[in-house]
Amino acid sequence: xxxxxxxxxxxxxFANIGEDAPEAGRKFxxxxxxxxxxxxxxEREKALIALTVATVRxxxxxxxxYTNKCLSLGVGSDEMMEAIHVGAAMVAGDTLAHATxxxxxxxxxxx
Amino acid sequence: xxxxxERLNACGVFPLRAAGIDILQMNIxxxxxxxxxxxxxxxxxxxxxMMSRQTMAHCIQAAAHPRITxxxxxxxxxxxxPDLEWLLGELAVLNKRLIVRSNLVVLLDPxxxxxxxxxxxxxxxxxxxxxxxxxxKSDRQRGPGSFExxxxxxxxxxxxxxxxxxxGLTLHLVxxxxxxxxxxxxxxxxxxYRRVLRxxxxxxxxxxxxLVNNPIGRYADYLKRSGNWxxxxxxxxxxxxxxxxxxxxxxxxxxxxxxxxxxxxxxNQMLDLTVNSGAPKHIADFDFxxxxxxxxxxxxxxxxxxAGAGSSCQGALAD
Ligand code: SF4
Ligand code: SF4
Numbered sequence: 001x002x003x004x005x006x007x008x009x010x011x012x013x014f015a016n017i018g019e020d021a022p023e024a025g026r027k028f029x030x031x032x033x034x035x036x037x038x039x040x041x042x043e044r045e046k047a048l049i050a051l052t053v054a055t056v057r058x059x060x061x062x063x064x065x066y067t068n069k070c071l072s073l074g075v076g077s078d079e080m081m082e083a084i085h086v087g088a089a090m091v092a093g094d095t096l097a098h099a100t101x102x103x104x105x106x107x108x109x110x111x
Numbered sequence: 112x113x114x115x116x117e118r119l120n121a122c123g124v125f126p127l128r129a130a131g132i133d134i135l136q137m138n139i140x141x142x143x144x145x146x147x148x149x150x151x152x153x154x155x156x157x158x159x160x161m162m163s164r165q166t167m168a169h170c171i172q173a174a175a176h177p178r179i180t181x182x183x184x185x186x187x188x189x190x191x192x193p194d195l196e197w198l199l200g201e202l203a204v205l206n207k208r209l210i211v212r213s214n215l216v217v218l219l220d221p222x223x224x225x226x227x228x229x230x231x232x233x234x235x236x237x238x239x240x241x242x243x244x245x246x247x248k249s250d251r252q253r254g255p256g257s258f259e260x261x262x263x264x265x266x267x268x269x270x271x272x273x274x275x276x277x278x279g280l281t282l283h284l285v286x287x288x289x290x291x292x293x294x295x296x297x298x299x300x301x302x303x304y305r306r307v308l309r310x311x312x313x314x315x316x317x318x319x320x321x322l323v324n325n326p327i328g329r330y331a332d333y334l335k336r337s338g339n340w341x342x343x344x345x346x347x348x349x350x351x352x353x354x355x356x357x358x359x360x361x362x363x364x365x366x367x368x369x370x371x372x373x374x375x376x377x378x379n380q381m382l383d384l385t386v387n388s389g390a391p392k393h394i395a396d397f398d399f400x401x402x403x404x405x406x407x408x409x410x411x412x413x414x415x416x417x418a419g420a421g422s423s424c425q426g427a428l429a430d
Contacts, residue, residue: 012349042302043295043319060404068292071290071292072292072294073295073296073299074243074286074295076245076248076306
């Protein structure tokens, strides 16, 4: 049997993470439900944000959960890809924006 | 003992019993112009099963029972049954809620176009299937061009005032996932359907019913072929919602097969699971009192009715 660090079934234990820290666990799950549930933004818009963050953060559990959620909410694959490009552009953008730090140091250090 | 019984037992709600008969659902034919990939009936143009007039007459007699409020006609494509027009005429006299489930596309065929007017004349409540509001996804499930066909038919129904608020002519649409996932919240999807159908196609409808695909028939074949079977069953079991159990549709529905045999629902019908041994098994022996309290026959596929917000022929069961 091959074992890997990430298994799809790991997620079943997610609901139990509060076992050794019940108060923090409960507060986290309450917060999570409020933050991801429909508000001024629709559930659909929030699911796309969550999918983008999950992908940018390379979380296989959340990529699985939010791809399914997007499918369930009738989000098209083209819309999901469009959202991921926002994530990819932001990653590229924030990398390049940090180049200004390099440039600043170079300007200071070079004669 | 199957795992659904185990779950009900663990929750202290086994056995599940009927709580009356509100809806009489007649599956009058397994013939259909389409061969959808998710079809639990495994319907198609080659199927020949048709309910006889005699069986229809038994159904009409049963439908007259004062406690039955609704007659729900399904198939296959009910329009392809040569006696549908006669049946609707007989049932209309009963002055009850009369539902026909249509794949819509069939109404483009010149042989069945007359039903557009006939449905309106009898004030039939229409439940039309439109698996997805994206044309290409819907077509993947029901065949090329079927979305555009359904759009044309909804337009014609709208012209007859179907789906317009206050017209008294009701058009519900049915969403079911095009793949191995569960439908999202009905209210969210209904909003999305309404926006897309109105803005892109100028169409109107009353309500969206979100149905969970039941893991039987062609959908079970698809799940197995695509390697999704165990994941899907696992998802259904994990999504079990005790709150939905008291309102699963079999508790208030009696399903009648083309040959007159009686079932707790259309899904059990396709699995050949007739009503429990104590109750009459054929519409010719209809006995309201005994059938109204029968014990429901449940198996693993029942997890599709209790997942998340629940699922029935009238859409989700809970908010
Ligand atoms: S799902 Fe409905 S429209 Fe599709 S093949 Fe089955 S009976 Fe026909
Ligand atoms: S499949 Fe659903 S409707 Fe049919 S018997 Fe099971 S719970 Fe009842």
